[in-house]
Amino acid sequence: MSGFYAWIKALHVISMVAWMAAMLYLPRLFVNHTKVAPGSEASEMLKVMERRLMRAILNPAMIATIVFGGTMLAMNGALLKQGWLVVKLVFVVVLLGLHHGMAVWRRAFEQDRNRHSERFFRIANEVPTLCLIVIVIMVIVRPF
DSSP: OOOHHHHHHHHHHHHHHHHHHHHHHHHHHHHHHHOOTSSSHHHHHHHHHHHIIIIIIHHHHHHHHHHHHHHHHHHGGGGSSSSSHHHHHHHHHHHHHHHHHHHHHHHHHTTOOOOOOOOHHHHHHHHHHHHHHHHHHHHHOOOO
């Protein structure tokens, strides 16, 4: 069973890396999207890029991360008693909320009704990085 667990863990890390890459890239696309006129050729190109990123990478990688992480928890439920994992899961929930926000923002851009500024998306772009830092520290250092 331990060999199987190692494969699940590896797949969890791989899918998490893909999810984080997309979580870091999509807000950068939004920053660029705020700089172009709605309906312009550039805006239409960004809409395609945002939709493809969301559907082809962001959503599948998030789902895989949750499935593999959930599988590891099901295989070793005792981990839930450890403080580091609880903190990690809190920040995963933050990432899930941000993921949902990105889907809402993408739809707003798609419908040419974005209400947020370039600065807003620049700040939103930092949240996944902060979450990633905390999550990696919790998993590797396990401070409690």
